[in-house]
Amino acid sequence: MPKLIKSKEPQTAKKQKKFQFQSPKGMHDILPADQPWWDKIRKVSRDTAEFYNFLRIDTPMMEDQDLFTIAVGTDTDIIEKEMFYVKSRGKDRYALRPECTAAIARSYIQHGLSHLSQPVKLYYFGPMFRHEQPQAGRFRQFYQAGFEILGGGLDAIYDAQAILASYRMLEGLKIKGLLMQVNSIGCRICRPHYKKKLSDYYKKHEKDVCADCKRRLKTNPLRMLDCKNTACLPFKEKSPSLLDSICVGCSAHLKLVLEYLDELALPYVLNPHLVRGLDYYSKTVFEIFADGNNQALASGGRYDYLIEMLGGRPTSGVGSAIGIERVVEAMKARGIAAPKTGKASVFLVYIGDLAKKKTLALIEDFRKAGIDVQESFGKDLIKRQMQLADKAEANLALILGQKEVYEESAIIRDLKSGAQETVPLKRVIEEVKKRLK
RNA sequence: GUGCCCAUGGUGUAAUGGUUAACACCGGAGUUUGUGGAACUCCUGAUACGAGUUCGAUCCUCGUUGGGCACCCCA
Secondary structure (H helix, E strand, O other): OHHHHOOOOOOOOOOOOOOOOOOOOOOOOOOHHHHHHHHHHHHHHHHHHHHOOOEEOOOOOEEEHHHHHHHHOOOOHHHHHOOEEEOOOOOOOEEEOOOOHHHHHHHHHHOOHHHOOOOEEEEEEEEEEOOOOOEOOEOOEEEEEEEEEEOOOOOHHHHHHHHHHHHHHHHHOOOOOEEEEEEEOOOOOHHHHHHHHHHHHHHOOOOOOOHHHHHHHHHOHHHHHHOOOHHHHHHHHHOOOHHHHOOHHHHHHHHHHHHHHHHOOOOOEEOOOOOOOOOOOEEEEEEEEEOOOOOOOEEEEEOOOHHHHOOOOOOOEEEEEEEHHHHHHHHHHOOOOOOOOOOOEEEEEEOOHHHHHHHHHHHHHHHHHOOEEEEOOOOOOHHHHHHHHHHOOOOEEEEEOHHHHHHOEEEEEEOOOOOEEEEEHHHHHHHHHHHHO
């Protein structure tokens, strides 16, 4: 009767198939094994921010969806196909943040940060969400660190500082071979002129360019500059140059940014084909790559119209964002080991219930003394405890047995040398401290 | 959104249209209950989910979910 065996009723608890939850597509757990890298990155980003006087800001994971639509632009991929809209009770129209600059601009307006001394320099570190097809270096939930400089007028030195902060952060993570590309995409006066010039030029060659570029010609002509299709290359090369087409103001600004970068000795290449996908950018845009990676580890640019677009007074701003997962990948690919905690510690070993009880309390004494301790309650065998002490790479084992409890003493064993000594319990803290030195 | 590849214990790999799905690492227990690193013994634990074809599916087909890569685009 094989058919009966296949019935839905569970034969035994063991045979019953169970539904398994999986993390959402493109969203990953950061497991303990990976945390050292993340800790390192968080630390370096915080140190960099503090040194350059960026103040920490955290904004909500979600915002009014219109905030992003207005800031990022309705015709961008991010808005057209990558936003996570949040379904909730009531009439809220929230979206998970696909990037953080818009939220920071919102916060700047909402909290009147323009009343602080300008410019306001802010940094953030947190998850962003985009509904994309996951692939190398791209996820649906991904972390960004960012440095933003708002207010203080249109000064090219802020462009340089925003770039500097990301660059130094990546350097601080020991990622060698950083390559920076810089460009200017003009302002709202000169960019439309250039766009028109570019479209007019490409319209003449519309039949010869690739299918993507045919589409781009209508939706986003600037992107054609970034096309990698070989069929388009000849046209790309002869296309009107963006740098020749921007106005004197933008051109002077770019020149100044480059001068500051030279002064800082930051290596860069001018890439007249570099364009960005978000509507709010103007003038300076940049991307930082690591040797061998074809995806930007960091990128950003100036956004002089963003705050105005969101209903604030016209205020200039410039910022950069670093893709943390990509940085982790780059570090691993380069064999940059996450630092071991390497803290000297003592492993408490007990024998018998009385000693177990005593050990529990002893941990608190070590805590007060600021000494790291480890234990393995639940493994009563001394041998197992010693094995774990060894595996945990503890420096010392503190062994407490029935005999020691009665004598009010403890054995301190040096796990490297194997030497051990019995000391009075009331002096155990200082003895351990001495040996951990 | 499109295309290609993939899914076997926690991890990395085997195997098969037909009884108990194998190995290594990891994990757990232990080798005469007071001492770690080695060795040995034993143990837990898997065919992602759902449907179809079939006498019979982990294997073949389809769908779902997830993973990988590329395009689009982007950090």
